[in-house]
Amino acid sequence: MRTRRSPLHGEPATYRWQPAPGELAVSAMRLEHDAEINGAFEAHSHDFPGLAYFWADGGIVRHGKQVRHVEAGDLFVIAPGDVMGQSNRDDLVGAQGWGVFFTADALGPDTPGAHLAWRTHPLLFPFVRGGAVTALRLKVPPQDRDDWTARIEALHDELTHRRDGYREAVSAHLVLLLVGVSRLAADVVGDLRENAEPLLAEVFDVIERRYQEPLSLREVAAAVRISPGHLTSTVRKRTGRTVQEWITERRMVQARRLLTVTELPIGDIGRQVGFPDAGYFARTFGKLHGMSPTRWRRVNGG
Template sequence: MPDVSRLVRHRDGVPVYRYWTDRDVPPVSVIRGRRADLPEHRPHIHDFPVLWYAPAEAVVYVVAAGEVVDPRPLAAQSDGTGVFFDPAALGHDAGSPWPTWQAHPLLFPFIHGQSGGLLQLHLPDDRQPLWNNTIRSIEMELTGRRDGYRQATLAHLTLLLIDVARLTEDVVGDLRRSGEPLLAEVFAVIDRRLSQPLSLSDVAAEVGMTPGHLTTVVRRRTGRTVGEWINERRMSRARELLGERDLTVAEIANRVGMTDPGYFSRQFRRAHRVSPREWRRTGASGIRTESP
């Protein structure tokens, strides 16, 4: 693990690491090398997000937070780049430690549930320059430490997280491939009925479970309730629709199953800290960042 991580405890004999930041430690760290050179080779847990980029294979590994990670499947002799960051740096709604930040819209990929804690994403050829250049820019900011370097570093990190979110848009497919058929079915119901009024009872009826049992299973596996996932998927769809300039906020609210535009706007602001109209004006930069 990098110097900014600290062993804070053990869980069932497995070491747990935390991103250890202060006024002198930047909220993002980058390491280069081979998996064989990393100090931690055993299964371990960290309560902060990690990306491992292997440019030769054009692969990005999204390393699950809060889960036991087995690094052994990574090619030991393959050059790679690790990007570690404190989720608190993304804003107060991403407050550290895990799992309090998991509702942040850009951090959902880090709770993917893939076996072994590693979700493998193949980068298309046209996205590889973005990753190479953005990681290099982060390193330059961290090395130079000029005025505003923290904000610049977080801006570059946000670009990477947006790309990860786009690469993992197929939530249902990811869950099916990771051996979670029930969760896949739950998400399929939510996405299919997203434009309608939808409750926990509705989802439970479709998957043939009682609301109480479904709540227990989904919360245990993802850390969130079915209702929270319904709202997250509605907000995700709303962000997409806000890119269509001819749609009013009221029309977007209706399309994501919220007939009251005022309630929709309040939910959107609660999730993103900006109103739907502000998000539309600023685009992805509507996700604000703060220096710790």
């Protein structure tokens, strides 16, 4: 389920993706003149990562205030929080490409969110830039373009027909795509890892180490030695989410994992992910997932 968070004054809208029970959080869509892309005609960002690949010249892509004319082999790496500019209906006239969007959960139950996972999941590091720099624009070599197109078409086919084993097939295609991104971005990623986001790295390191205990914005701010107000504005600008939302996201990823792979009582799971009050854990989980933890466990076979 994708939802739109209304923007604050002067900020773009943010689109969020909360998978429904049993939904595989991966999508592939054609990028062409007749493409129906919800929200494409307003300035917006996503809180999930994506790719836009074009195998031929044609069309334009608006990123923030920049306008980029599409060339054959262009691969745009869209990080959570990257602002896509307000577009026009004719921007994709002549375009021939694919968009692929996903959440980090699609890579497995132990992957703790697109921003939190970069230390342990190198395939996601090219996406950990949220708004800090312009969209990462890579170039697929001519000899590899047919393979890229075929890979995404195969991914789309699996998502459309849902034959036996499609989940495993989709995951395999997605991983291979991300391996390709990682290889193309190798030089850029090394620079980003060293220089681009030391503050975000610190913030997510604090969350990763302490999400299982009570943890507030003020405590995270103290740990990274800046004011809560500055931390809030920086993280939201660069990722599309607040610090508290990232704390909750990390807790929910672990909660879903425990609901799936253990038979622990709901209250025990809540306490293990930083909610001493079982009722508050159940309410928070229900608000984000549209059902109670008990029902979620039943629906997902836990």
